[in-house]
Amino acid sequence: QGTRDHHPAHVVLRDRLLATAVACFKRHGAAPLDTPVLELRETLVGQYGEGAKLIYELQDQGGELLALRYDLTVPFARYLAMNKVTNMKRYQVAKVYRRDNPATTRGRYREFYQCDFDIAGQFDPMIPDAECLKVMHEILSDLQLGDFIIKVNHRLVLNGVFAVCGVPESKFITMCSTVDKLDKMAWEEVRSEMVAEKELSPEAADHIGDYVRLQGGLELIEQLLQDPKLSQNKLAKEGLGDMKLLFEYLTLFGITGKIRFDLSLARGLDYYTGVIYEAVLLQQERQPGEEPLGVGSVAGGGRYDGLVGMFDPKGRRVPCVGVSIGIERIFSILQRRLQASGEKIRVTETQVLVVTPHRHLLPARLKLISELWDSGIKAEMLYKKDPKLLKQLQYCEDTGIPLAAIVGEQELAGGVVKLRDVRTRKEVRM
């Protein structure tokens, strides 16, 4: 339940998509990493807030207590700590596992791919953060998914907002989860969660509401830096300083047109400590009468400076920032687009079918195909001793093989092959 077999056409389409992402990661100098599907349970527990109940646990069959990885970020942090790596730019494309309620029509599965790029190391501020946003921008542009916007916020700015609105520090993280719901719920609902569940005063909630509904660009950063309350708060000031520097670098990258400082963006995960971001598509393609795909966010990430230290016995910190591309959601979009276009994906790359028009020519076919394979040519033949010519040509049509190499008795006698273009039916002897 919630898993699926990826048929060949799926794999081919997904590989195209992944190739675009991986090409971008390599363009940015990232190295590949591959970690086990299995992690120690204790590595995963406590990292995912409310997500913890979705972790797949293995049976205790004697030995270590294991679980399936929930994402690629925690294994990356565990890897850095375990190997005392203090500096690494890595990418990883792999499956992760969550015992969630599957919503397969909306592309939500219990086994799904993640596609992550992360920069670990102590560097001058905001340079790697800006590169992560550039990576997101490049991939979404390269995939031609249509118009998109990247929302950016900063956990310290949010914390500063909470502080000046009178929220106690112990509630910062849970307030982030509540604010994070603003992209799916109306402000009124979020407000009542704040008051009823999180026990905030109505005034504090309203005050927060005034801030978290702000969005804009560099001018908003400047405005908030002048805000009488925020400008007095250490957290907010530091966060806004970071944001200003980030926008400066993004301007040099020429991508601010698609970047929006959005104070309602909070991201669900506990481990973020700095800049956070999320890309959303602005137009969702939809056929008349079809259900909306509910695509929403197609990429996201942020800075997590504390996670690696949690896995190091001495608590040594390795600051990290990263981005995760929402492969499954993007796949749903590309698949729908493909269906709409009527394009048929070829699942094999065969260039030529070796064909015999007469009986008793299997040896000739086997000899010729062997020569083709040995020359690096992608070739197939039917696994029949004496297949009909029409059946063989039909197979080319069905599977998109462009050429047929025909060896009849005449060709065999003359030491030649008749090469037929399946589409045009043009033939040449060679």
Added chain:
Amino acid sequence: QGTRDHHPAHVVLRDRLLATAVACFKRHGAAPLDTPVLELRETLVGQYGEGAKLIYELQDQGGELLALRYDLTVPFARYLAMNKVTNMKRYQVAKVYRRDNPATTRGRYREFYQCDFDIAGQFDPMIPDAECLKVMHEILSDLQLGDFIIKVNHRLVLNGVFAVCGVPESKFITMCSTVDKLDKMAWEEVRSEMVAEKELSPEAADHIGDYVRLQGGLELIEQLLQDPKLSQNKLAKEGLGDMKLLFEYLTLFGITGKIRFDLSLARGLDYYTGVIYEAVLLQQERQPGEEPLGVGSVAGGGRYDGLVGMFDPKGRRVPCVGVSIGIERIFSILQRRLQASGEKIRVTETQVLVVTPHRHLLPARLKLISELWDSGIKAEMLYKKDPKLLKQLQYCEDTGIPLAAIVGEQELAGGVVKLRDVRTRKEVRM
């Protein structure tokens, strides 16, 4: 325990190796398939004989009882039955899981890659079987692992041998496991297992011993077809007929030089029904003083005509034949060879480092690198505001980046870039 992180250098080397195998699979017209890591427990139970105890089971967290896949063959058969596919040539490269005693120095892990190519469908005899052997031959040749031999046998020949030696049919499968140990144990030991554990008479065991120590080529097939006892046995006759046809096709492929009919080859798995084969390297590279790698078999497979039917509610059979490339063992060999050669693997593909020789030029670096990325050039820069020139050039040397694009104040004023070949130190302005 028994799992490992694949460091970037591992991944790069392994990807080279897999690319060779996948290129061959595509050359033979195979389509990619991807199945879940999770299977229903009931799918796996009863397929692996003594291997069953090595299956990783997931905890019962409510819902289905799940396990991690043990190989790629059973999921492929389950896929064919579930989707009523009667005809498919597929490849799959993925991790499988076995709670075995890990022997990591010998390349035996609990999580490891398999790399499989299989042909499913009802076809004229031995044509797909011959292609599987051709695929093995091509991959082992392409990987340049040194000299190898592919042992071939046939389950029906083995069963015929057992029958004429007086073994009851109910013991055929367990006898296969015993015979299979001949590549690791002396005949005397195997014989005593037959007599003591499998309750065979010493005469029957000796009789079997006379057969299973035979090996050869087409002449051995002919000889056995004349054997007074075997020629009277239906199973043996059918198997030897298949073998004769197979050798005819392999002769047309021109690969019989590395193929050996070996009656001691039995393969451990229960599901084989026809031709079976296994490739072994003849020379193992070994440094003086080093432990032997114990590499042995590097690829294997066979025909399994009954497996798909076990997953079909109506028991519909889909004959299959396939080959599995022993990626992990081959990887150990390639890794050792690489270490011996002293070649350093580059883990990134970065073509150019963007460098500034003076202070306050971070904006110039960001602008230039952004242009390079947008032009598809693989580029990096140091994440420092004002890095020292020497540090930047040192980074090129350390990571193998061949070019440095240098922007100093002079270049900036002139609207040019100084491109430096890191190895030769030659510079051009452009």
